[in-house]
Amino acid sequence: MMSKVISGNEAVALGVKLSRVKVIAIYPITPQTYIIEELAAMRDKGELDAEVIRVESEHSAMAAIYGAASTGVRVYTATASQGLLYMHEMVWWVAGSRIPIVMTVGTRAVGAPWNIWNEHTDFMSERDSGWIMTFASTPQEALDLTLQAFRISEDERVFLPMMVGMDGFILSHTKTRVYIPSQEDVDEFLPPRKQPYTLDPEDPVDIGNMFQPIDYMKFRHSIHLAMLHSIDVIKEVGKEYEKKVIPIGSYSTLNDSYKLDDAEYAIVSMGAWSLDVMQVVDELRKEGIKIGLYRIRYVRPWDEEDIKKKLGDKQGILVLDRSVSFGRGGHLYLELKSTLPEANIKGVVTGLGGVSIGKDMILPLTRKFIEGNTNNEWFYPSEVEKVELRNPRYIK
Numbered sequence: 273m274m275s276k277v278i279s280g281n282e283a284v285a286l287g288v289k290l291s292r293v294k295v296i297a298i299y300p301i302t303p304q305t306y307i308i309e310e311l312a313a314m315r316d317k318g319e320l321d322a323e324v325i326r327v328e329s330e331h332s333a334m335a336a337i338y339g340a341a342s343t344g345v346r347v348y349t350a351t352a353s354q355g356l357l358y359m360h361e362m363v364w365w366v367a368g369s370r371i372p373i374v375m376t377v378g379t380r381a382v383g384a385p386w387n388i389w390n391e392h393t394d395f396m397s398e399r400d401s402g403w404i405m406t407f408a409s410t411p412q413e414a415l416d417l418t419l420q421a422f423r424i425s426e427d428e429r430v431f432l433p434m435m436v437g438m439d440g441f442i443l444s445h446t447k448t449r450v451y452i453p454s455q456e457d458v459d460e461f462l463p464p465r466k467q468p469y470t471l472d473p474e475d476p477v478d479i480g481n482m483f484q485p486i487d488y489m490k491f492r493h494s495i496h497l498a499m500l501h502s503i504d505v506i507k508e509v510g511k512e513y514e515k516k517v518i519p520i521g522s523y524s525t526l527n528d529s530y531k532l533d534d535a536e537y538a539i540v541s542m543g544a545w546s547l548d549v550m551q552v553v554d555e556l557r558k559e560g561i562k563i564g565l566y567r568i569r570y571v572r573p574w575d576e577e578d579i580k581k582k583l584g585d586k587q588g589i590l591v592l593d594r595s596v597s598f599g600r601g602g603h604l605y606l607e608l609k610s611t612l613p614e615a616n617i618k619g620v621v622t623g624l625g626g627v628s629i630g631k632d633m634i635l636p637l638t639r640k641f642i643e644g645n646t647n648n649e650w651f652y653p654s655e656v657e658k659v660e661l662r663n664p665r666y667i668k
Contacts, residue, residue, distance in 0.1 A: 273518060275451045280411040280443035283450045284376050285310035287418035288348050289320050290458040295340035295347045297325045297333035301355040302388055303440035304378035308350055330355035334362035341371045342479055344470040346422060352440060353380035353394045360398070366433045367402030367495065369480050372425035372467065373433040374418065380440040381625040389626020392543065392595035395437040396571065396603040402495045404434040404502055405571040409546045412450045414438045416513065416521060419458060423509050426465050430502045432495065439544040453517045461516045499573050506570065526575040529582060531557065532564030537642055538583055540591045540608060542568040545623065548631040549592070552638055561642065568604060579611050588616045590641045592634070594623040601648055622651040
């Protein structure tokens, strides 16, 4: 194992290379473009033994690796924002065909209006598609989860595609020290891919054919059960990763927590700003306020049992969302409220479209929540008090 100061994009590219991926479909969209540029450069230098396919759109990127994965080889692609929405149809086809694929989503706001900065709405919009969905909080975790994603998605108890999210620009372009495993350690952890159904001219099979209603429903049920079974697989893979690959970090549980065991209040968050929340927890603990963090690392599967165990006894839960379901609220808030309907949960939507939200803003927001003065709301930096549109024009 060695360490380097690299960005999240570079960490992911190294994880894909170490996974011995054989087919990569590439189409540029910021902030993930640097990942596929790195992979293309590795291939040109002879460091990566993979076929790199340049396609004309994100829809084609997913279609290309869908076909390649159906022949039994390990595949990869990356996207963001409008690109993820453009490939939305193929995202569902892959999950519905039970084809293991790994994809990175460098999260970014969705237009209109045009905006290239960070937001989680693109990622969260795919939570019903049948993909396993995990989200990194550091470049190290982006690499670790990418390596684990291949192993989890290709497990015979799962056979579902998996996407790894990371905050666009905040993680994708920020450089920190990342521990990189050796190829030998990854090879021991990640065996060659196997799947029971492959496209082979010598043994023809049909994938994605027309199903009668009852068979279609049974197949949908199988995806639901596979998603539930993946909880045990994720825990097993996480423990093995700690033992065989990188003995830092903690992956024995789907989600993570910080100073939560004796806490009376909890903040729930996902992604890079969870580290800011940890600083807020430390500040409030100095004042004698018992508060902790519960960090969502897996959106799908949703670890309902652990959430009830860790958060069910809290006096109050504040959920920070960098995404929104218009007219309803933040996605994580809605998920938490359905899991703990009787709990005192307040949701705050903030940080959309790259609005900078750090410790200094989360701290007063949390104080307000503890004082009982927070309703479900949108939070802006202090200089913004309200949002107004121009008066509508009526056409006679």
